[in-house]
């Protein structure tokens with residue numbers, strides 16, 4: 001039996017844009033990425049990291065300078081024509097004078113096998129606003145309508161470029177609630193976001209991009225740990241503090257030891273060994289092990305990628 005190809009396979013992808021009167025900007029600089037079917041992946045990165053360009057290449061909206069993108073083993077265009085992929089994009093307008101339901105009907109009429117409109121209204125959380133004019137819908141409701149349009153073809157892969165941009169916290173939470181239901185059905189979901197908490201709460205895997213490259217790829221906890229290691233903290237009696245500090249600093253991978261308010265904080269890579277050392281010798285009690293928050297990891301990893309994007313020709 002042959003195994004089914006992954007949802008997305010990207011090999012050595014490069015894309016740069018010419019700028020009038022200036023050096024070309026290299027938006028994507030040699031990306032390799034495989035996304036398996038059923039994964040929920042966040043493409044996370046600051047402005048200009050190359051997220052939209054990568055998604056545009058996966059959708060076949062742009063042509064790579066170098067490298068290859070396969071979607072379900074074929075070209076992006078073939079996957080879209082098969083109805084296997086749909087997208088919710090930042091750009092692309094809706095018709096203001098139609099209702100939500102009419103918008104879905106018009107687009108469905110162009111498709112060979114659309115899902116029933118009522119089902120899409122329900123799944124996208126649009127039933128209550130089905131008869132509202134698009135012009136009267138809030139930004140969040142319009143984003144939901146774009147999401148509904150993406151669901152019409154019942155795609156196996158959903159690509160969303162900053163789907164919650166402009167939504168307030170409540171609308172964002174509701175939107176991700178809806179998406180959870182889609183993910184549970186085994187759909188592959190790839191979304192670009194600036195929001196660390198969205199990536200953390202919703203994705204199983206985070207691909208962190210900076211300056212056209214992937215700088216980290218893993219679960220959110222792996223990314224935190226990779227960026228900054230862990231901190232072990234413990235209560236240590238004041239008269240023991242100096243001796244404990246010296247012995248801890250001698251352990252491999254320990255980066256820093258500080259004492260504050262009766263607690264010792266130890267920044268290290270191998271938190272298990274440090275915790276065991278303290279515990280076995282009864283040097284500390286009330287132990288806690290934490291990894292840095294995702295925001296700190298994000299800043300560390302994106303700041304670490306110092307390549308200059310300019311001056312890279314196509």
Ligand SMILES: Nc1ncnc2c1ncn2[C@@H]1O[C@H](COP(=O)(O)OP(=O)(O)OP(=O)(O)O)[C@@H](O)[C@H]1O
Pocket residue numbers: 017018019025026027045046047048049050051052053054194
């Ligand atoms: N059509 C274009 N012409 C010129 N430069 C472009 C074009 N599209 C993107 N770029 C440049 O390529 C780089 C990557 O842009 P891209 O939109 O892919 O990043 P992004 O991570 O999606 O950013 P954002 O979060 O702001 O949407 C940026 O420097 C951007 O200015």
